[in-house]
Amino acid sequence: MKFFEPFTVNQMTVKNRLVMPPMCMYSCFAGDGRVTDFHLAHYAARAIGQVGLIIVEATGVTPEGRISDQCLGLWEDAQVEGMRKLVDSVHAQGSKIALQLNHAGRKSTTAAPGHLAPSAIAYNNHEINYAQMTQEDITRVVDGFRLAAQRADAAGYDGLELHGAHGYLIHQFLSPLSNQRADLYGQDRLIFLREVVQAVRTVWPKEKPLWIRISATDWLEGGITAEDWIGWLDCLRGDLDMVHVSSGGLQKANVNVYPGYMLPLARQVGQGAGLPAIGVGYLDEDQLILHALESGACDLVALGRELLRNPNKFNDLAVRYGRPELVAKQYERAYKDRM
Ligand SMILES: Cc1cc2nc3c(=O)[nH]c(=O)nc-3n(C[C@H](O)[C@H](O)[C@H](O)COP(=O)(O)O)c2cc1C
Secondary structure (H helix, E strand, O other), X not given: OHHHOOEEEOOEEEOOOEEEOOOOOOOOOXXXXXXXXXXXXXXXXXXXXXXXXXXXXXXXOOHHHOOOOOOEEOOOHHHHHHHHHHHHHHHOOOOEEEEEEEOOHHHOOOOOOOOEEOOOOOXXXXXXXXXXXXXXXXXXXXXXXXXXXXXXXXXXXXXXXXXXXOOXXXXXXXXXXXXXXXXXXHHOOOHXXXXXXXXXXXXXXXXXXXXXXXXXXXXXXXXXXXXXXXXXXXXXXXXXXXXXXXXXXXXXXXXOOOOOOOXXXXXXXXXXXXXXXXXXXXXXXXXXXXXHHHOOOOOEEEOOXXXXXXXXXXXXXXXXXXXXXXXXXXXXXXHHHHO
């Protein structure tokens, strides 16, 4: 069964197909973007639960690029040490760990000054006034991605995920609904992302995978579509190793949510772009998790809220589907009468 098999992307091999997708924990209680004891325990618990690949929550590349004041950051060297501890604690349990780099743009709610957006168009009914980014702002943020990637490598991360989904800055530049600039960044809405990818590639080791999380559709009239993304990923061919397919988040939309509702998008974009795909979204039923992989809709499956509820989900599946030897040794007795 594919779920229990290793998977290699670039030179990173994960021991099984279960991914923990990035989930903000808003637990930098001092507002300094640094790893806390909560993060260490939280991610190590999922590694003990045998999750193959853990993607750490959206991490701000600049202070104003955080989603909230309690989000992780990697905009200064002092933030590397905590990240290194986090990476080591996950590696010690045999899991791989990646970091999601983000700039929240117009969706930032931090108290940090200088909120930014491609165009001065507010997100839903946010009250903050967002300035249209100048060339200097763009250069600074692109450089922020580069420096954060360099620090992520120094911390020992195995992989890097750019947050191009859920209505944050990269997504804001890509969607015509949030990017109405008259300059080059509006005429070719891919340029910002291309600059970010190229900047990151100058510091991120060639052998380590770099990928992007996307919103394959805005679920809105006039918004971006899976076909747009297939074209953009084609333009970025050679620079990205994988795609993590989510959807929505640019602004309020009516979405028909049901178990596995984003799997057709994962299949379409992954196959259309010729890239391995992470599938995600309401994959709460065991059969659906397995089917997502067996049917070829995706190569890895991400369980978000389910892994918050049950960090040991992998063990449950291993016992239920004939692979009890994969349960963490220390927890074997918990499953003895079910093996
Ligand atoms: C508490 C919470 C925080 C989240 N934070 C992030 C994040 O930092 N970055 C991101 O790309 N998605 C984030 N998401 C979305 C999840 O990664 C995932 O795509 C979503 O929960 C759907 O998967 P699920 O149905 O398995 O939970 C978050 C979701 C939750 C529940």
